[in-house]
Amino acid sequence: MAKTKQLNIRVTPEEQQAIKTKAAEYPSITALILDAIQDFDTQKGRNAIDRMIEFAQAAQKFEVAQTRIGTNVNQIAHALNLYQYNHVSLVDIKTVEVAIVECNKLNKEIIKSLRRIIDLTS
Structure with a gap:
């Protein structure tokens, strides 16, 4: 396709020099601009303020989310603390209760054995 359109832009002297420096690696300034347009990524070219707004959101x-997690952790800690009485965990109390039941069973067996011994000696 024939190039029939012309584009005129205004730039500062510094911008003009930067364009010429970059264009030195190309056959022409037109080639530089066309290459830049072809490789242009709209995501990279977005306004920095837009990126900052998205980051803030x-x-x-x-x-x-972090606050919700913290709330959940506090609720779990509160629930665990409900299972304590005088700084003794109810789980520990349950373990002691099981041990007491076992001791009572052993005591009953000992008493039965003692009664047998007493009956034998009387």
């Missing part, structure tokens, strides 16, 4: 969502 993501950070806010993260903060909300």
Whole structure:
């Protein structure tokens, strides 16, 4: 396709020099611009403020999620603390209770054995 359109842009002297420096690696300034357009990524070219806004929104969502997790951890800690009495865990009390039941069984067996011995000696 024939190139029939012309593009005129205004730039500062510094920008003009930067374009010429970059264009030194190309056959022409036109080739530089066309290559830049072809490789242009709209994601990279977005406004920095847009990226900052998106980051702030993501950070806010993260903060909300983190707060929810913290609330859940506090609820779990509170529930665990409910299973304590005078700094003794009810789980520990349950273990002691099982041990007492076992001791009572052993005591009954000992008493039965003692009664047999007493009956034998009387």
